[in-house]
Amino acid sequence: xxxxxxxxxxxxxxxxxxxxxxxxxxxxxxxxxxxxxxxxxxxxxxxxxxxxxxxxxxxxxxxxxxxxxxxxxxxxxxxxxxxxxxxxxxxxxxxxxxxxxxxxxxxxxxxxxxxxxxxxxxxxxxxxxxxxxxxxxxxxxxxxxxxxxxxxxxxxxxxxxxxxxxxxxxxxxxxxxxxxxxxxxxxxxxxxxxxxxxxxxxxxxxxxxxxxxxxxxxxxxxxxxxxxxxxxxxxxxxxxxxxxxxxxxxxxxxxxxxxxxxxxxxxxxxxxxxxxxxxxxxxxxxxxxxxxxxxxxxxxxxxxxxxxxxxxxxxxxxxxxxxxxxxxxxxxxxxxxxxxxxxxxxxxxxxxxxxxxxxxxxxxxxxxxxxxxxxxxxxxxxxxxxxxxxxxxxxxxxxxxxxxxxxxxxxxxxxxxxxxxxxxxxxxxxxxxxxxxxxxxxxxxxxxxxxxxxxxxxxxxxxxxxxxxxxxxxxxxxxxxxxxx
Numbered sequence: 429x430x431x432x433x434x435x436x437x438x439x440x441x442x443x444x445x446x447x448x449x450x451x452x453x454x455x456x457x458x459x460x461x462x463x464x465x466x467x468x469x470x471x472x473x474x475x476x477x478x479x480x481x482x483x484x485x486x487x488x489x490x491x492x493x494x495x496x497x498x499x500x501x502x503x504x505x506x507x508x509x510x511x512x513x514x515x516x517x518x519x520x521x522x523x524x525x526x527x528x529x530x531x532x533x534x535x536x537x538x539x540x541x542x543x544x545x546x547x548x549x550x551x552x553x554x555x556x557x558x559x560x561x562x563x564x565x566x567x568x569x570x571x572x573x574x575x576x577x578x579x580x581x582x583x584x585x586x587x588x589x590x591x592x593x594x595x596x597x598x599x600x601x602x603x604x605x606x607x608x609x610x611x612x613x614x615x616x617x618x619x620x621x622x623x624x625x626x627x628x629x630x631x632x633x634x635x636x637x638x639x640x641x642x643x644x645x646x647x648x649x650x651x652x653x654x655x656x657x658x659x660x661x662x663x664x665x666x667x668x669x670x671x672x673x674x675x676x677x678x679x680x681x682x683x684x685x686x687x688x689x690x691x692x693x694x695x696x697x698x699x700x701x702x703x704x705x706x707x708x709x710x711x712x713x714x715x716x717x718x719x720x721x722x723x724x725x726x727x728x729x730x731x732x733x734x735x736x737x738x739x740x741x742x743x744x745x746x747x748x749x750x751x752x753x754x755x756x757x758x759x760x761x762x763x764x765x766x767x768x769x770x771x772x773x774x775x776x777x778x779x780x781x782x783x784x785x786x787x788x789x790x791x792x793x794x795x796x797x798x799x800x801x802x803x804x805x806x807x808x809x810x811x812x813x814x815x816x817x818x819x820x821x822x823x824x825x826x827x828x829x830x831x832x833x834x835x836x837x838x839x840x841x842x843x844x845x846x847x848x849x850x851x852x853x854x855x856x857x858x859x860x861x862x863x864x865x866x867x868x869x870x871x872x873x874x875x876x877x878x879x880x881x882x883x884x885x886x887x888x889x890x891x892x893x894x895x896x897x898x899x900x901x902x903x904x905x906x907x908x909x910x911x912x913x
Contacts, residue, residue, distance in 0.1 A: 433489040435501045439508065440483035446509050447475030449565060450516065453558040462552035467519035475512045496910065503905045506893060510534045516558055527882045531889050536562030538896035539778055541650030541748035541865035542888070544878040548655050553636055556653040560643035566896070567647030567778035568617045568681070616685045621646045624673040631665040645673045648778045650748030650865045657873065658738065658751040667738045667751060678705060678745040680776035700813040701774040701784040708784075709772055713740045716761050723758050736761075744768035746780040748865020748873075755872030762868055766855060769864040780863030780895050782832055789817060789825045831899050836861060839887050846883050856880070860891035 454468035493501065513533035517524055528544045535542045536559050548556060621642055628638040628645075637653055644651045654660035658667060676684070679702055686695040696702050717729065717736035726732040735752050742749040743765035754762050771787035773779025792810045799808050810817045836857055843853035848870070855867030856877070866873040871880070877888065894902050904910055 433486045434491045437486035440479045443479035453554040457554035464552045467516040470519045471515035537566035538892040539566045539647045539649035540863040540892045559651045560640040563647035563649035564643035627669045631669045648747045674745045678773045680774040682776045709744045713737045744772040746864040750873035753874040769862045860888045861895035
């Protein structure tokens with residue numbers, strides 16, 4: 429019980445920090461006098477009061493958190509903070525239900541980018557800024573941020589970081605102290621974000637749009653300030669800049685950290701994921717461009733390449749922007765794009781899906797089993813780069829892959845049973861569990877998730893949390909064994 433109270437104490441401190449993030453949209457609302465100031469006043473007050481009450485009730489519980497407590501804190505933060513993030517939306521949109529508001533904020537913090545809101549062009553700047561800021565904060569992880577700026581939390585920072593961080597980043601000791609590692613990653617994230625902001629402004633975006641889309645490019649969550657997404661700009665330079673930074677955000681930020689610290693491109697050559705990430709994604713860009721051209725979707729290859737490049741990179745990196753309604757393309761192209769979103773991004777990136785490193789290991793394990801079938805007595809080792817991968821890691825990846833497929837099938841069946849057509853049901857689940865954003869048919873890039881019923885919306889909300897926390901972090905907390913002493 430005391431450890432649970434310690435977890436609540438830390439959550440209260442994170443909630444108090446989180447209330448400060450609303451100061452940015454509040455300042456923007458005050459500056460532009462957009463009529464939404466009261467929404468952020470209410471949001472800040474609710475977060476501060478609740479955070480202060482929880483902290484007051486638990487402040488004496490300072491026990492060191494164990495691994496199990498780290499899992500609980502991460503799930504509590506990722507499920508609880510979106511509830512407080514809904515307050516500005518609920519205050520500004522009186523007809524918005526809590527279900528839809530929670531879906532919107534979970535979509536932001538999990539960097540999914542699926543939305544239930546329409547008329548984005550007419551919304552106050554601060555509302556779109558708040559949605560985008562949620563994506564940026566969720567990109568590197570609020571827990572990692574808390575460990576970076578509050579080393580005096582008095583908790584096991586390594587346990588929290590390992591529970592929240594994706595893939596091999598869990599065990600990467602980039603710096604001697606976990607707080608320093610988190611700070612380093614966030615500084616790299618911030619520096620690249622500044623470069624993205626300046627590049628988008630240089631390419632022709634207004635300063636407000638550049639800030640909003642910088643937040644969502646770096647978080648790889650495709651919230652936009654326009655209903656037409658990047659189709660609103662219809663600009664090749666803006667699309668080219670966005671493709672470049674989506675590619676950077678789809679790589680491991682630990683690799684960026686090492687490259688910047690060593691002032692060398694060598695870490696990119698050492699990272700076994702990078703070459704596969706770039707090859708698979710850009711080979712798909714070329715292949716889909718040729719396919720669209722051959723199917724006469726576009727009159728010339730150059731136009732096909734432009735739309736293929738932007739939309740394939742956007743979906744493969746799980747960003748979710750669109751500069752055209754790819755739902756109208758021949759079905760093979762968007763299905764292939766959604767397939768890419770399942771695995772293309774690197775571990776330690778802000779993208780979703782199972783991550784490229786797991787896809788590589790699954791492929792190598794299949795090849796290993798084929799070799800073992802032909803040569804039963806031979807010793808076959810699975811390597812990643814120059815390192816031999818232990819069998820326990822292989823088994824963990826196989827278990828993850830199995831639960832990933834089971835989750836998609838189960839939630840697709842639930843969505844179909846509730847009345848959705850199978851294409852909408854399947855692609856909505858895939859888009860949400862991969863934190864991608866748009867699906868196909870009723871939830872395509874030209875529409876929103878507002879067409880879903882409350883039950884369907886909650887299924888998608890659960891899928892987003894499940895995907896962002898890489899399945900086991902969430903499922904382990906839901907097992908009865910977790911709560912036994």
